[in-house]
Amino acid sequence: MSGFTEAALEKKLAELNSSQQSIQTLSLWLIHHRKHHKTIIQVWFRELKKAKPNRKLTMMYLANDVIQNSKKKGPEFSKEFLSVLCKAFHNVTLDPDEKTIVGVQKILKVWEDRNVYSGSDIEEFRKATHHTDHIGNTASHPPLVTCHLGGFAQTFFPFGGFVIQPEELIKALQDLENAASSDAAVREEIANLPPEVSDVTLLEKLDDREAADKLSKQVNEACSLLDNYNSRLQQELEDRKQVAKMLNDYTYAQRSILALSEQKLEEYREKLQKVTRVQNELKSHLQNLPDLTLLPNVTEGLAPLPSAGDLFSHR
Numbered sequence: 001m002s003g004f005t006e007a008a009l010e011k012k013l014a015e016l017n018s019s020q021q022s023i024q025t026l027s028l029w030l031i032h033h034r035k036h037h038k039t040i041i042q043v044w045f046r047e048l049k050k051a052k053p054n055r056k057l058t059m060m061y062l063a064n065d066v067i068q069n070s071k072k073k074g075p076e077f078s079k080e081f082l083s084v085l086c087k088a089f090h091n092v093t094l095d096p097d098e099k100t101i102v103g104v105q106k107i108l109k110v111w112e113d114r115n116v117y118s119g120s121d122i123e124e125f126r127k128a129t130h131h132t133d134h135i136g137n138t139a140s141h142p143p144l145v146t147c148h149l150g151g152f153a154q155t156f157f158p159f160g161g162f163v164i165q166p167e168e169l170i171k172a173l174q175d176l177e178n179a180a181s182s183d184a185a186v187r188e189e190i191a192n193l194p195p196e197v198s199d200v201t202l203l204e205k206l207d208d209r210e211a212a213d214k215l216s217k218q219v220n221e222a223c224s225l226l227d228n229y230n231s232r233l234q235q236e237l238e239d240r241k242q243v244a245k246m247l248n249d250y251t252y253a254q255r256s257i258l259a260l261s262e263q264k265l266e267e268y269r270e271k272l273q274k275v276t277r278v279q280n281e282l283k284s285h286l287q288n289l290p291d292l293t294l295l296p297n298v299t300e301g302l303a304p305l306p307s308a309g310d311l312f313s314h315r
Contacts, residue, residue, distance in 0.1 A: 180232035
């Protein structure tokens with residue numbers, strides 16, 4: 001199979017069609033390159049958001065095929081897809097046709113029947129397909145949608161990304177501390193490689209077959225070391241891109257949440273003003289009531305009412 005690169009994946013996703021053969025072929029390629037599962041799912045979701053409505057369901061069918069058929073070789077895909085599926089189902093059903101609705105329901109039913117994901121996760125996916133504005137139909141901000149996946153609440157903006165949790169961001173930054181460029185031991189090992197492995201002019205100094213075999217072994221070991229280190233550096237580059245995106249999403253999310261909080265605060269201020277106004281009016285009414293202490297003492301009883309005779313007698 002061809003090597004994995006983001007560009008190669010983007011090209012294959014662009015060429016993907018709704019036929020079973022096309023979906024299964026790409027699914028097998030992705031599973032073969034499962035060590036790149038994080039990058040694969042990032043690119044898949046990015047391309048899903050950009051796809052035309054009639055192609056979004058095909059992208060979901062691809063995810064379904066990968067998730068179900070990768071279980072035998074490892075859980076990487078099912079676990080990693082869990083972080084974006086709420087957003088994916090929400091995005092796919094933003095402006096769906098009947099075929100898309102039926103297709104999405106079919107995927108969820110299969111996952112439910114085969115226990116691909118837990119019942120609570122399936123319920124969250126279904127909720128993500130319901131497009132209700134949860135913040136009072138506010139036009140200036142997209143509605144927040146919350147999914148409770150794997151015991152953790154994840155909030156996202158339908159037209160943005162997840163609200164990255166601080167713990168996730170901290171962990172991602174800490175992981176970079178152990179990245180290839182920080183591996184002093186390997187870098188020192190590379191720096192201490194004998195000059196013979198890289199300087200072809202020193203080949204003239206070889207005297208016998210034994211020296212040549214020794215050098216050949218050193219060159220092979222150096223190539224293996226450098227190949228491994230280059231792969232780690234490439235992965236670090238991808239990880240740094242991801243962390244940069246997480247920082248950008250986190251900043252955007254915090255600003256959006258701040259704007260929503262300020263809007264909510266303004267609403268509460270208006271309500272407080274109304275309550276204060278009613279309270280002041282009530283105090284004013286109470287102050288205008290007559291002073292009960294000035295009324296006559298009636299503790300010993302009231303004077304008897306006049307009788308009918310008294311009312312109509314003439315004196």
